[in-house]
Amino acid sequence: MSKKEKKTKGIGKENYKTSLQRLQLELVKLQRHLIRNDLQILIIFEGRDAAGKDGVIKRITEHLSPRETRVVALGKPSDRELRSWYFERYVAHLPSSQEMVLMNRSWYNRAGVERVMGYCSETEYENFMKSVVPFEQMLLGSGMQIYKYYLDISKDEQKRRLRDRRVDPLKQWKISPIDEVAIEHWDDYSKARDAMFRRTHTEISPWYVVKADDKKTARLNIIGHLMSLVDCPDKDKHAEQPDAEIVFPFDEIYLHNNIIAP
Template identity: 60%
Template sequence: MSKDADKNSDLNNREAYAAALHDLQVELVKVQKHTIKHGHKVLVIFEGRDASGKDGAIKRIVKHLSPRETRVVALGKPSDHDRASWYFRRYTRYLPASQEMVLFNRSWYNRAGVEPVMGFCTDSEYESFLQDVIPFEHMLIASGIQILKYYLDISKSEQKKRLRNRQDDPLKQWKVSPIDAVSVKHWDAYTEARDRMFVRTSSPLSPWIVVRADDKRLARLNVIRDLISRLACPQTNKHLAVPDPAIVFPYDEANANAGLLAT
């Protein structure tokens, strides 16, 4: 294929992506109107490896939603006061009230991934979290909060490429952190932590939803499709709310054994 043909193909792909994204964002607006009208409380958790595309997915979800009823929470390092408090305390203040959608860009699941791998918590704190998190989430669900947990999964080669691009892009310098330098080095440890997290913290009421995210555009579109399919709204176009099951799927042992997770 010639260079001109490659450019035209890429342009067509970008135009098709933009059109599909627009249609899905229209459906998200319908969902939010329904959420506001009926006083629903929605919490969407995004986890995943460094550079897996959490920021980009969240940005596309919230772009056309009402800022009064939509909040993105991306917490920094815990303070000394946070570390001396009940672990979940620093997150509870950000939970959604009636009519709100809150999106966590990383969440309490830091204690299931980054913290044990990097030595930021003790073995006892880690084990306590794994035992406590499902009862905690079930309590929130019983109070009327709908919880959706997405894990964006990427391959080792894709992570290396994205971290390299992040270093070279002057517009992405805010994303660069000391953790980036060891993300690939600790790949196997993060894989083990991810798998243990899935097994110990996925439940029928709050399952993990895995997103294969090597292709950013497909990942974004399919996350939104899945989100629309799970949030109540009779006005949505159900034909648009059908994610590709090869890209987005609930975690279970069969999917893990089928080799669908990055290793």
């Protein structure tokens, strides 16, 4: 059995807090570097419902300046947006100079939720899949840095988390009609995800898969992985190196050996 197939070991509360604080200090260094050099960073988080996107974003932004950090989580498109160029509503939220934007779901909604739930036509889906890579290349060519993470969880773990949402009054704001059918459409979401990976994972804009059944381990590794990618002269290269068995670039073989949840 591959090591990536093994369940991640939970991390103790104190070790987690210490590691998280150390990584959050690195994020502050990154933000200073971003502001000083007029950079633009876009971080996209995708994944199944209850995969842990909210929690990761909260830990990344917790100690960053809100003036230069934005979280984008768009709701249902308006009638006007439905009649507009698909990417238009997202373009308005892209990072400007000296800014970091974290998207809790993104234009890849069309490749996932919209595809599975029938919210877009086959033509709209194909137009998106053909245009998203050139669109990202254009953004990258303008100097924007883009990092794409897909949080991968098992079916059993999704069931448990969705069940927790229904009974925890502090989590019930997360409940949506999509949640109610997430498990029912598990296989459909898997097929849509696989097609998205195959057609939108590129050398200059790769997808990074995160094994996220253990939330704390996933959070630490995502932040560590992000810091390993960015060019920040002040960063501590020895701080919490990411585990390559937790965060790794997509590869077709992972769809056939259960490293990515089938």
